[in-house]
Amino acid sequence: MSEPAEPQALPVPQHVHNAQLQLSAALEKAEGKPVDLMKAPWADVEQAVIKLLGGKFEPNRPEHQAAALGMAGGFAMRLISEHQAFWFPNRDSPEGASLGFPQAIIMLSPFGAVMDALTQAKLTRLDDLASDIRRSLGQVRFGTNPGQALGTQQQTLAPTDYQRLFDPGFLQFIVVDSAKAKQTLEAKTDVLARDVRDALGRTQPPLPPEARQQFEGQIVTSLQRMEVGKTLADQAERAPRLAELMTHLVATVGGTGSAPEEFWHDVVLPLLFIGTPANFPPLDEDELAAFKQGADPLALFVDVVPHAHPAPDEGLLGAFDMSEIGLVHPAFQKVGALRLIRINPDRLKPLLDKYDPNATMDAVQRFTAHVSKAAGQPAAESAQGKEMLQAALTLLADLKRSMTASGDVCLRRLTEAEAASEQALAIVRRALQSPRIILT
Template sequence: MSDSDQDRKKQERAARERFERAMVELREGSYRFASKARGQAGLIVEELIDPDGEAILNLADIEGDAGALALSVPLDMITFETWLYGQIGDQEALDLEIQAHYDFWFNFGAWIGETLRRRHGGHWLLTGDDPKRWRLGFSKILLEISPFSFAEQLLRAQSDSVHRLVSEIERLRQAHLDQRERDGDQDIDRFSAQTYIRMHTMPLGQWMVMDFKHLARMWNQAATRDVVKELKKQAKRAPAGNLHIIEHLVQALDKADPEKPLGQQTGDRALFETVAQILALRRASAPVAMDIIEKYVLPTMHIGIPDKFPDLDDDDRASLRKGMELFELFVEVVPHKHQADDEGFLGSIPNEDLASPYRERTQLDVSKGDWVIVNPRNFKQMLLEFDTKRMLDKYDEFVAYVRADPKAPRRRDDGRMLAETVARSMADLKACVVASSKDDLALVFRMLPPPP
């Protein structure tokens, strides 16, 4: 065995041991919290979140009525909240530097997470040593929560923490009930720990529609002071969450010569891209994981709407027995109506259809965040017949076709969610292609880092 293999195995063993230790801490912390509440306040905390219990029934009766809420809160909820805040002791607020506060906060967060994991099924995602970064991903619905961050918010609140806790736990229960109803009264575990790990490790791809003619005027011809005026004008219409970006950008531009164009003063790509997103962005797709784009979205676009399906062979049936999702099989076996350039960008787009948006025409590295302009001419032809409903109907026909094969294993439709994700992404791309065809706009692709 090579040294690198030994190191890898050692790292894997250490990671497994860390995970096992953390799981023990979570289970013990959850037990300590429930035991302390029972011993000190005479409360069985699980009863507070019992769907048939008084707290949940009252919640349904008075939701949204603050006056009724104040009068109708069950005694156990009042007792629990009083006990919860009492754990802060004589301190004015939660202080995680105090060991007793830290221990209680950890036990509370562990109880929230473990209670929800046992109730609904899920996976702990233990990133690093700080519990605030630990997440719980559910197995039946695609949703992550941060139990320890939630626990901290509740302990720092001045009032109404228990009502908020019970409401949130009940909301999650209802979300699972709704999914069960959609699944024909079945509990289906769709999402593994790997699903959630991918969400935080897989880079994302996004399509944008840019007005580069307007940007060229602002970047290469207009005085910097005019760019700042335009940015401030855009700030008035920007979402509140984007205001700080524009404010920081304006502060950075204050250092430039206000009389000269920015393009004469800098070639900084990050600055160029930030200005472009504020002044020239006309449309953007929702970011999608790169492997979804490369393995499913673009191939499905090349498949088009098939008239018929090929016969399944023994290899196809073997793939189904090994667990291949039905939509993955659809993409695998249905031939392309439109030829893809396997050696091209994203395994689909001819390199001659690519261009650089930057002044210096150096080689682009999309994996490092560089933008690339894509000529949409081939997309127009392929997306002309695309319709979300038609595509999903055709996939449903394929599922029925597979089930009609007497040699194929009996399988539930585990690919529908992936098919819907691909359909939404294709609809997004089609909207961007249509928009880029108007007013001489440009279709741009970029890669984004995984969510934190």
């Protein structure tokens, strides 16, 4: 049997690698010979898969989805072999990762491509897609580039670049005025385009020309390309990111800073649920050994100290049960990967009412002294540890302040690049939300 390369060498997401292995084995058993997912014509692969599945492809059946994931692994390997493409983490993608290319910004979900092709009963569409990618990369490689003419090398992109641009790994809590959100989403897109363009001319301080050009290209032009005469809600399934962004621009009335999802999950919210305990549990040998080897006291604090307030065993960020999550507007009902969701804050509100950053810092310091005494050595303080604690305390203070605003508490996912541009976005948001001065 022809086996795909080990995921550690590429690296390939483990579940994609496993699905490819399982599909290859199943096809070999069904066909009586190996079916090379990296080299066999897609028409032959499709016939073999239909035979294996016992009929036409049904996208809602788990075993059919597993077969599609295996084919996605094979399709990705072909592109990796030909173009040095690579996987990068992407929470928006059905398989949890997407494929990027080093020579041009081209993002692809192999699983999505395979699902689309199989649903249309034409797996050879993958050849068409591969040809389109080959053509696009060729235009970049051989196109006129003044920098290359001077002998400079074209900059190549790495997985970290793609992750920064496309993976919505940052989170922030925002408070959304539901009436404004409804009004925005149910407005015609051409009206919204005019409103944004007008606001870009009224920003205070004025946006730099390059920033204004970027906003016009990303927001105004995108709105103008939507179907004329239809509302943004009517087209939310087609352009969910645009609908979410316009909701944020027009209807957000409060919120926190943004931080990586893992920081919220592992540090910030656990601090809130732990509270300010008077006493601390004894540490076991492994925990003391970690402390002696330089483990940050804050990391031990959130790992060792039990929660004083109950939190869901499962759920979003370890803080919200799935029943506490909802839609900002019915228009988002058909969107697969939402980046803006409404949450029920009732579990957090009483904890935030009592939250005192000084008391929390004191608890961490007392815990540090407790561990130092048990370990028989002082803590290995680091600037990074202090910055993490201060960042967590600031985010909780932001969240406490946000809860006083009137509106729906929502959770917004954004990429690292979007998080970096949030300050400029706030300037545009203020202009959009401020009253217009009309001279008569």
